[in-house]
Structures are given as structure tokens and as C-alpha cells.
Amino acid sequence: xxxxxxxxxxxxxxxxxxxxxxxxxxxxxxxxxxxxxxxxxxxxxxxxxxxxxxxxxxxxxxxxxxxxxxxxxxxxxxxxxxxxxxxxxxxxxxxxxxxxxxxxxxxxxxxxxxxxxxxxxxxxxxxxxxxxxxxxxxxxxxxxxxxxxxxxxxxxxxxxxxxxxxxxxxxxxxxxxxxxxxxxxxxxxxxxxxxxxxxxxxxxxxxxxxxxxxxxxxxxxxxxxxxxxxxxxxxxxxxxxxxxxxxxxxxxxxxx
Amino acid sequence: xxxxxxxxxxxxxxxxxxxxxxxxxxxxxxxxxxxxxxxxxxxxxxxxxxxxxxxxxxxxxxxxxxxxxxxxxxxxxxxxxxxxxxxxxxxxxxxxxxxxxxxxxxxxxxxxxxxxxxxxxxxxxxxxxxxxxxxxxxxxxxxxxxxxxxxxxxxxxxxxxxxxxxxxxxxxxxxxxxxxxxxxxxxxxxxxxxxxxxxxxxxxxxxxxxxxxxxxxxxxxxx
Ligand SMILES: Nc1ncnc2c1ncn2[C@@H]1O[C@H](COP(=O)(O)OP(=O)(O)OP(=O)(O)O)[C@@H](O)[C@H]1O
Ligand SMILES: [Mg+2]
Numbered sequence: 059x060x061x062x063x064x065x066x067x068x069x070x071x072x073x074x075x076x077x078x079x080x081x082x083x084x085x086x087x088x089x090x091x092x093x094x095x096x097x098x099x100x101x102x103x104x105x106x107x108x109x110x111x112x113x114x115x116x117x118x119x120x121x122x123x124x125x126x127x128x129x130x131x132x133x134x135x136x137x138x139x140x141x142x143x144x145x146x147x148x149x150x151x152x153x154x155x156x157x158x159x160x161x162x163x164x165x166x167x168x169x170x171x172x173x174x175x176x177x178x179x180x181x182x183x184x185x186x187x188x189x190x191x192x193x194x195x196x197x198x199x200x201x202x203x204x205x206x207x208x209x210x211x212x213x214x215x216x217x218x219x220x221x222x223x224x225x226x227x228x229x230x231x232x233x234x235x236x237x238x239x240x241x242x243x244x245x246x247x248x249x250x251x252x253x254x255x256x257x258x259x260x261x262x263x264x265x266x267x268x269x270x271x272x273x274x275x276x277x278x279x280x281x282x283x284x285x286x287x288x289x290x291x292x293x294x295x296x297x298x299x300x301x302x303x304x305x306x307x308x309x310x311x312x313x314x
Numbered sequence: 315x316x317x318x319x320x321x322x323x324x325x326x327x328x329x330x331x332x333x334x335x336x337x338x339x340x341x342x343x344x345x346x347x348x349x350x351x352x353x354x355x356x357x358x359x360x361x362x363x364x365x366x367x368x369x370x371x372x373x374x375x376x377x378x379x380x381x382x383x384x385x386x387x388x389x390x391x392x393x394x395x396x397x398x399x400x401x402x403x404x405x406x407x408x409x410x411x412x413x414x415x416x417x418x419x420x421x422x423x424x425x426x427x428x429x430x431x432x433x434x435x436x437x438x439x440x441x442x443x444x445x446x447x448x449x450x451x452x453x454x455x456x457x458x459x460x461x462x463x464x465x466x467x468x469x470x471x472x473x474x475x476x477x478x479x480x481x482x483x484x485x486x487x488x489x490x491x492x493x494x495x496x497x498x499x500x501x502x503x504x505x506x507x508x509x510x511x512x513x514x515x516x517x518x519x520x521x522x523x524x525x526x527x528x529x530x531x532x533x534x535x536x537x
Contacts, residue, residue, distance in 0.1 A: 112437055138446050146443025156434035160456045160531060169452060170442035222442065 061124070063088045063257050064109065064226050068118035071104055078104050079115070080281040086226065089255040093268040093289075096278035097305055102261040105278070106228045109259065110148040111141055122147055122225060146174050149219030153231040155211040157203040163190060163214045164199040167221045175222065189217035193247050209240030216247050220256065227251070229260035245271075265309045269293060277302045323499045324508055331505075334491030335512050341405065341487060342474040345412035349473070352413065353420025358450075360421065361428050371421065378418035383479050387411050391483045408480040416473045423469055427462035428454065460531050467524040471517050478513075488512060 062085035071079040078101045086092045094102045107113040109120055111128040114135065120127045127144050130136050136144065157166050167186035171177045177185065190196050193213035195206075203211050212232055219227060229248065233241040245267050252258060252271050262268055268275055269289040277285040277292070277299070285292060285299040296303045324331075360371050378386070391407040394400065402410070431454055439453040459466075481490035492509035496502045 110441055112440060142440075142443045142445045142448075144443075145440060148441070150438075150441035152434060152438065152441075154434050156432075156438040158435060158438065158453060158457070160460055170444070173448050173452060174443040218438075218442070 062086055063090075063123060064259065065121045066105075066109070066118070067121075069105070069108060069115055069120065070117040071101075071108060071113065071115045078281050079108070082118070082278075082281075082283055084276065084283065086257060086259055089257055090274065091252045091256075091258045091260070091272040092274045092276060093272040094259070094261045094276045094278055095263070095265065095268060095305070096284075100278040101281045102278055103230055106150070106230050106259065106261060109226070109228055110145045110150055112150075142174075146170075146222060147225045149222055149224035149227045151212070151215050151219050151227070151229045151232045153234050155203070155208070155215045155235070157211055157214055157218070159203050162200045162202055163195060163206065163217075166203070166214055167218045170218065170222050185221050186217070189221045190214070192250075193217050194243070207240060208236045209243045212236065212240075212244045213247055216244070216251075220251065225257060227256055227258045227260075229258060229262070231261050231263065233262070233264060263309075265293075265306070277305070279305070317503060319504060320501060321504050321508070323501045324495055324504045327495050327499065330486075330491040330494050331488060331508060331512065334486055334488035335516065337405070337485070338474070338477045338480075338487040338489075339516070341409060341412065341477045341480060341485070342470075345409050345416055345477075346470060346473055348409075348413035349416030349420050352417030353424045356417070356421045357424035357428055360425050375418045375421055378415055383411075383415055383476055384482060386415060387479055387483060404480070404483045404485045408477075408483065408485050412473065412476060412480075415476070416469075419469055419473070423462050423465050424458065426465075427458035430461050431457045456531060463524065463528045463531060467521060467528075470524065471520055474517065474520060475513060 064084075064086040066082055066084040069079050069082040069084075070077065082101075082105060084092070084105075094105065096102055104113060108115045109122075109127065114128060119129075122144070125144070128136060128141065130140075157163075158169065161169065164183065164186040167189060168177075168179075168182040171182035171185055172179065175182075187196065187199060190199050193216060195210060195213055195217070198206060198210060198214075203214070206214065212235075215232070216229075232248075233244050236244065241264070245264065248258075248260070249267075249271050258272075260268075260272075272289055274286060275289045275292050276283055279301045285296075285302045287295075292302075293306070296306050356371050356374070359367055363371075387408060390411040391404060394407075395402075435453055435457055436449060439449040444452065477487055478489035480487050481493060484490060486494075488509055492505040495505040499505075
């Protein structure tokens with residue numbers, strides 16, 4: 059692998075007394091799709107939130123394109139403006155969508171384009187419409203989030219993140235809050251992005267999707283990476299890793 | 315009842331009441347504008363500041379809310395010029411008082427609104443790369459306004475009615491106008507009936523304007 063786009067080394071993070079990330083190392087190469095799976099509370103969300111510094115971390119480093127995300131020097135937290143600039147390099151899609159309720163679908167996408175990317179109103183609108191079209195929602199451009207289904211809201215959420223042209227897209231259980239019949243339409247959008255070479259780090263419980271769409275699966279348990287590998291290989295050899303095998307037992311039916 | 319209603323006398327002096335109403339509105343608008351500024355700044359300081367700052371703000375809010383407005387009006391108009399070397403006319407003194415008074419109520423409204431914003435929305439703003447100021451103007455402020463507008467309408471109407479207290483230091487607002495007519499013509503019922511009607515109509519108009527604002531911010535279209 060050439061220089062990884064995202065490089066995490068020795069990452070540690072505690073909430074109070076509880077250490078949630080214990081020395082995590084992880085690389086994500088350009089165009090790679092890495093899926094993180096693992097039991098509840100194993101630190102998956104926290105890991106993703108550290109990557110765009112929604113959470114600070116206690117030790118270790120996170121570099122995107124060689125640049126340290128949250129700190130200018132060890133223990134030296136970057137100022138808010140620089141943090142904002144760094145965060146613009148990553149996109150994030152949330153489990154609960156987190157669309158801005160007072161803005162229409164198009165306006166949700168335009169906000170970052172205008173304020174962060176400094177696009178003109180017309181330019182931002184054109185980009186928003188292109189992306190809404192890509193996620194199959196051209197006809198919903200002027201709808202408010204409240205007027206959209208969960209699956210539609212999440213597709214706007216994805217469009218809002220990728221329209222910013224981030225270097226890495228972070229997706230945290232983006233289908234968990236959806237009714238089962240709406241999951242497919244959202245995963246389809248992610249699959250298309252993956253095929254186009256978008257670099258992604260995602261957390262999901264959709265094991266079959268992880269197997270088909272990702273280049274690598276990382277299994278986290280208790281704040282550590284307990285196993286990782288090429289999806290089919292890892293799933294086939296799961297019995298070599300007791301905790302992974304136990305975790306997967308719950309999903310057997312869904313991915314075999 | 316041996317009292318004959320005679321509105322003609324009141325109509326002859328109606329300029330006192332009309333001018334009074336305009337002054338009431340002016341007092342309310344200026345005081346509320348300053349109060350909104352105080353409220354916003356202190357609410358932000360409260361949610362992002364340390365324990366010490368929070369204590370000071372809480373003390374301000376509690377003090378003001380536990381003292382009757384009329385007492386504050388007397389204190390600022392009669393008391394303050396004795397204590398320190400300042401002079402102001404009654405209307406200015408009242409605006410100062412009502413601003414500080416409304417600020418204390420508005421801090422609470424704004425603070426509750428800021429604290430009720432779902433954390434996920436702020437995370438979404440951060441994740442896009444918005445700076446703290448951009449997050450405030452584009453995410454938190456509109457979200458807060460949506461949450462508090464109904465409560466804000468009540469506070470604004472209530473503060474508008476509070477301008478009547480200015481009559482006790484002879485600021486010629488609406489209630490003072492009614493008193494003037496009463497004292498000079500003895501048409502007490504007519505004067506106060508008309509003043510009541512004028513407060514009522516103005517209150518409804520304000521409410522209507524605030525409803526327009528609620529539509530502008532798409533309040534209620536989120537469920
Ligand atoms: N803000 C916080 N304050 C305190 N503890 C937290 C906070 N966020 C997460 N934790 C704790 O950190 C641990 C890891 O949480 P995290 O959300 O990263 O797990 P996860 O792997 O994403 O779980 P899930 O599959 O349920 O989403 C948990 O024990 C959780 O309770
Ligand atoms: Mg999680």
C-alpha cells in the first residue's frame with residue numbers, strides 16, 4: 059500500500075475512568091472501504107468520532123493525508139478554526155440522520171458548500187441538485203426533513219456529506235434507525251459511492267453488506283481491534299477468533 | 315348603576331391615548347431589543363461558560379425575577395441618580411429598567427432553547443467544518459428560535475403590557491394617557507375601557523406578527 063490516506067496509531071481514549079479505545083492502529087488506503095464491526099460498547103462510534111475530532115483523544119495520532127487531525131503538537135489542541143478546516147476534509151453520516159430541520163433537503167446540502175467551501179448560491183444549488191439526483195431525490199429538493207421518510211432523510215444525509223468532496227467518508231450505523239424495507243435504498247447509494255472509489259470508514263451491523271461492499275473488515279472488541287482481514291477470508295476463518303465467532307453467531311442467518 | 319357612559323370626552327382627548335400607545339410600543343421595542351441582546355449573550359455565556367460565570371448570571375436572573383418591576387422602576391428613576399452621578403429623563407430611565415428586566419426573563423428563555431437543541435445537529439454542523447460562529451448563526455440560532463418562538467411570543471406580549479408600569483413615573487404612555495383623561499374629565503370607566511381595548515388589539519397584532527415569524531422559521535413542521 060502507498061501512504062495510507064487515513065492513518066491511526068496507538069489511539070487511546072477514556073471517558074472518565076473507563077478506557078474505551080485501547081491502543082488502536084488502523085490504516086485506510088485511498089479508495090479503500092473499511093468496515094468496523096463489533097459488539098455494542100466496543101468503541102466503534104468513539105473511533106469514528108475521533109477521526110473528525112467530534113471527540114478528543116488522550117494518546118496516539120490520527121493523520122489524514124499526513125496531517126494530524128486534532129493536535130498541532132502532542133497535547134496541543136488545535137484552535138477551533140483549524141479544527142473546522144480539518145473537519146471539512148472528512149464527511150460524516152449519522153445513525154440518526156441529523157439533518158437541519160429548518161432547512162430543506164437542498165438547503166441542508168448547500169449550507170456547508172456555501173459557508174465552508176465558499177460557493178455562490180447558484181453554484182451550491184447546482185451541486186445540491188446534482189447530488190440529490192444521484193441519490194434519487196431530485197423531486198424532494200424543496201422538502202423539509204420532516205416531510206421525508208427515514209430512508210430519504212438518510213440519503214440527503216449522505217448527499218450532504220459527499221457534496222463537500224471529503225477525502226474520507228465516515229458512516230456510523232447509517233441504516234440502524236431505518237425500517238427494514240428502507241435499508242436497501244440507502245445501502246445502494248453507499249455501494250455506488252464505493253464503486254466510484256470514495257474512501258470510507260464505516261460501522262455497520264449489516265454483515266452481508268460489509269462482506270460485499272468493503273475491501274476490509276475490522277472487528278473491534280472491548281476497545282481493541284481483535285481481528286481484521288479481507289471480508290470473505292475473515293468471515294470464513296472466524297472460528298480462529300473466539301470473540302468474532304461468538305459475535306457473528308448472532309448474524310449467521312443473515313449473511314450465509 | 316347611575317353611571318352614563320360618555321365616550322365623546324375621551325375621543326376629544328384621544329391624541330393622549332394614541333400618542334400613549336405609540337410611546338408604549340416604542341418603549342417596548344427598544345427595551346425588548348436590548349433585552350434580547352442581553353439575553354442572548356448571557357444565555358451563550360451560561361451554556362459555554364464556567365461555574366463562576368454561571369453563578370453570576372443566575373444571581374442576576376433570580377434577583378430581577380424576584381423583585382416587582384414597579385420597585386425596580388422607582389429604584390432606577392429615583393434611587394440611582396442619588397447614588398451615582400447620572401441624570402436621565404423618565405422615559406430613558408424606564409427603558410434602562412425594562413431592558414435589564416426583560417434581559418433576565420429572556421436569558422431563561424434562550425438558555426432553555428439552546429439546551430434543548432439536539433446534540434446531533436451541532437455534531438452535524440461540526441462535521442461539515444463550520445466554525446463555532448457559523449455553527450451559532452446557521453445551526454444553533456435557527457434551531458433555538460424554532461424551539462422558543464411560542465414561549466418568546468408570550469414573553470414579548472407580557473413585556474409590552476409591562477410598559478404600563480412607566481405611568482408611575484409619569485412617562486406619557488398609554489396607561490398614563492388613560493389616567494390623564496380620568497383626572498381631567500373624570501370619565502374613568504370610558505378611559506380605561508378604551509385603554510384596555512387598545513392593549514388588547516395591539517396584543518393580538520403582535521401575536522399575529524409573531525405567528526408570521528413562526529411560519530418563517532417553519533415552527534411545528536417537524537413532527
Ligand atoms: N460521551 C460519552 N460519555 C461517557 N461514556 C461514553 C460516551 N460515549 C460513549 N461512551 C462509552 O464508551 C463505550 C464505547 O461506546 P461507543 O458508542 O463507541 O460503542 P459502539 O461500539 O459504537 O457501540 P454501539 O454498537 O452500541 O453503537 C461505551 O461503554 C459507552 O458507554
Ligand atoms: Mg455506536
